[in-house]
Amino acid sequence: MSEAExxxxxxxxARERNRAEVMAQIMTAGRRALAEHGADGLSLRAxxxxxxxxxxxxxxxxASRDELLTLLIIxxxxxxxxxAERAAAGGGSAVQRFVAVAMAVRDWGRAHPHEYAxxxxxxxxxxxxxxxxxxxxxxxPAALIGLxxxxxxxxxxxxxxASEGPPxxxxxxxxxxxxxxxxxxxLPDELVLRGxxxxxxxxxxxxxxxxxxFRNSFEPADDLLxxxxxxxxxxxxxxx
Amino acid sequence: MSEAExxxxxxxxARERNRAEVMAQIMTAGRRALAEHGADGLSLRAxxxxxxxxxxxxxxxxASRDELLTLLIIxxxxxxxxxAERAAAGGGSAVQRFVAVAMAVRDWGRAHPHEYAxxxxxxxxxxxxxxxxxxxxxxxPAALIGLxxxxxxxxxxxxxxASEGPPxxxxxxxxxxxxxxxxxxxLPDELVLRGxxxxxxxxxxxxxxxxxxFRNSFEPADDLLxxxxxxxxxxxxxxx
DNA sequence: GACTGATTGCGAACAGTGCTCTCGGATGTG
DNA sequence: CACATCCGAGAGCACTGTTCGCAATCAGTC
Numbered sequence: 001m002s003e004a005e006x007x008x009x010x011x012x013x014a015r016e017r018n019r020a021e022v023m024a025q026i027m028t029a030g031r032r033a034l035a036e037h038g039a040d041g042l043s044l045r046a047x048x049x050x051x052x053x054x055x056x057x058x059x060x061x062x063a064s065r066d067e068l069l070t071l072l073i074i075x076x077x078x079x080x081x082x083x084a085e086r087a088a089a090g091g092g093s094a095v096q097r098f099v100a101v102a103m104a105v106r107d108w109g110r111a112h113p114h115e116y117a118x119x120x121x122x123x124x125x126x127x128x129x130x131x132x133x134x135x136x137x138x139x140x141p142a143a144l145i146g147l148x149x150x151x152x153x154x155x156x157x158x159x160x161x162a163s164e165g166p167p168x169x170x171x172x173x174x175x176x177x178x179x180x181x182x183x184x185x186x187l188p189d190e191l192v193l194r195g196x197x198x199x200x201x202x203x204x205x206x207x208x209x210x211x212x213x214f215r216n217s218f219e220p221a222d223d224l225l226x227x228x229x230x231x232x233x234x235x236x237x238x239x240x
Numbered sequence: 241m242s243e244a245e246x247x248x249x250x251x252x253x254a255r256e257r258n259r260a261e262v263m264a265q266i267m268t269a270g271r272r273a274l275a276e277h278g279a280d281g282l283s284l285r286a287x288x289x290x291x292x293x294x295x296x297x298x299x300x301x302x303a304s305r306d307e308l309l310t311l312l313i314i315x316x317x318x319x320x321x322x323x324a325e326r327a328a329a330g331g332g333s334a335v336q337r338f339v340a341v342a343m344a345v346r347d348w349g350r351a352h353p354h355e356y357a358x359x360x361x362x363x364x365x366x367x368x369x370x371x372x373x374x375x376x377x378x379x380x381p382a383a384l385i386g387l388x389x390x391x392x393x394x395x396x397x398x399x400x401x402a403s404e405g406p407p408x409x410x411x412x413x414x415x416x417x418x419x420x421x422x423x424x425x426x427l428p429d430e431l432v433l434r435g436x437x438x439x440x441x442x443x444x445x446x447x448x449x450x451x452x453x454f455r456n457s458f459e460p461a462d463d464l465l466x467x468x469x470x471x472x473x474x475x476x477x478x479x480x
Numbered sequence: 481g482a483c484t485g486a487t488t489g490c491g492a493a494c495a496g497t498g499c500t501c502t503c504g505g506a507t508g509t510g
Numbered sequence: 511c512a513c514a515t516c517c518g519a520g521a522g523c524a525c526t527g528t529t530c531g532c533a534a535t536c537a538g539t540c
Contacts, residue, residue: 015507015516022517039362040280045497056499057518065498120451121361122279134455165470172463179457196458197468201437204444211360215374217419218436223412228437230405255487255536262488284527296529297489305527 023061025051030068031075038114039069039122069118074136076115080108081139088143094151098233099226101143102202106225109210116210120203142182144202145195148236149185157237159188168193198232205229263301265291270308271315278354279309279362309358314376316355320348321379328383334391338473339466341383342442346465349450356450360443382422384442385435388476389425397477399428408433438472445469 029050033042044065048055062068087104088097109116119137151157162168168176168189176192187195205228208214209221218224269290273282284305288295302308327344328337349356359377391397402408408416408429416432427435445468448454449461458464 019517043497044499053517054519055497056501056520059499060517117362120447120453122357134452137453165467165474168467169463171460172458172467175458175464193464193467196464197441197471200444200448200468201441202444203448204440204442207360207447208440208443212374213360213377218412218415220411223409224415224433224436227405227408227412227433228440231437234405253537259487283525285525294490295527296491299528300488 026058026061027071030072034072035112035114039118042069044068070130070133073118073133076112076119077133077136077139080105083108084140084143088147094147095233095237098144098147098236099229102229105140106206109206113210120207121211141199144199145179145183148191148195149183149187152187152191153185157191160190162190194236198236201232202229266298266301267311270312274312275352275354279358282309284308310370310373313358313373316359317373317376317379320345323348324380324383328387334387335473335477338384338387338476339469342469345380346446349446353450360447361451381439384439385419385423388431388435389423389427392427392431393425397431400430402430434476438476441472442469
């Protein structure tokens with residue numbers, strides 16, 4: 001943190017170094033407030049107080065409360081994405097790593113319930129416009145589907161015969177294309193669909209636990225989640 | 241609405257009839273505000289204005305903004321529950337009815353995104369204490385699992401052999417008991433688990449669509465959801 | 481029918497919020 | 511040094527949830 005080198009042609013300068021530092025303080029204060037009081041309780045004035053500024057001064061750094069929230073959302077997406085990727089890169093079979101990713105996301109959610117809720121709950125439909133957030137949100141599913149891509153490329157995954165239900169429509173197949181493009185893979189439709197299915201299922205389970213929907217039934221949900229994750233993973237590698 | 245009969249020993253009386261009416265107005269205004277501006281935008285003062293009272297007067301009917309929200313939550317749970325039950329009572333095979341319930345919930349969510357988000361997103365951990373809400377929230381899953389119970393009782397469902405994953409722990413089995421108690425059924429663990437799995441999966445898919453997580457990939461999600469619902473339902477009646 | 485007590489709406493008030501604007505002082509650049 | 515930019519402070523506006531006291535209105539009793 002001392003004597004930063006001039007990487008970008010012009011050296012930092014005391015001014016913008018200070019600016020970056022204040023910005024970091026604001027983010028830190030915001031992060032804490034978010035974790036403690038939730039998105040609703042995130043008050044720009046409180047953040048300003050914690051940083052030691054007057055409220056209006058914060059607007060020199062952040063355009064609005066919503067923008068601060070957006071920044072925090074991106075940060076959270078990144079954090080959980082990193083956790084998921086680390087789990088995906090761990091050892092063991094693909095099934096084991098899949099379960100590891102699911103568990104990692106779950107653990108992150110339990111440790112940061114407000115952030116998780118902000119990412120995956122309360123959409124305020126049509127609000128979360130900024131594309132930054134949606135690209136930032138791809139890391140977790142990418143880690144999961146990435147496992148499939150990897151296994152398929154290694155020939156360790158047999159393409160399951162299209163099971164029950166209606167046939168894959170043209171539109172759906174085209175949507176699968178976009179997934180394939182993203183990974184630069186030729187994962188067949190069936191496997192893409194299974195991947196999406198797995199991720200949505202995992203998400204549903206984690207959210208149910210975090211949002212208290214298992215109260216009075218499956219609480220604590222540890223055993224249930226472990227079992228379900230395991231089965232979802234196994235279902236991916238089905239040999240039928 | 242005229243000359244109400246005295247069902248409870250003492251007749252309504254102009255006063256409490258009026259009170260009920262004002263209360264209904266408050267709920268209506270609240271419902272509309274919630275649907276239009278979301279939970280965050282639900283302002284007690286705005287509700288008061290719409291009803292034609294001053295803000296403090298509303299407190300004669302509702303203890304706080306949170307209580308009004310809670311009442312609206314319960315109402316919404318009831319609404320979506322009724323929709324689900326109607327779909328479950330429709331014609332067709334169990335698989336068809338399962339898909340119908342899933343689609344009905346999805347449609348309701350698309351029609352009432354803010355309410356859906358309030359029910360299934362943003363938990364504010366530890367906040368939604370009132371037990372009224374969690375019992376009110378059982379109707380949809382009850383409709384789904386109810387289909388299983390029904391089919392099982394009719395002998396149209398073979399118990400799948402415990403598939404992959406760890407064995408069902410004692411605790412998990414005990415939790416399944418509570419589900420069985422609720423339905424007064426002897427649905428075996430395996431089927432209870434499949435039911436929970438199906439419901440969480442459906443919930444995950446619907447939420448993903450409503451919360452915009454399919455943006456840039458599976459949008460519109462109609463085909464995906466239909467296919468997935470169909471497969472989930474088929475998976476329930478597996479004969480293995 | 482007058483009296484009493486609860487019910488109910490109103491208005492003012494307090495503390496808090498997001499956000500805008502203006503105004504100095506500090507900082508960097510020519 | 512002079513000029514331009516930045517950046518924090520402060521006041522202010524419109525809004526929120528919530529509390530409190532006051533006055534009117536209604537229900538039931540002597």
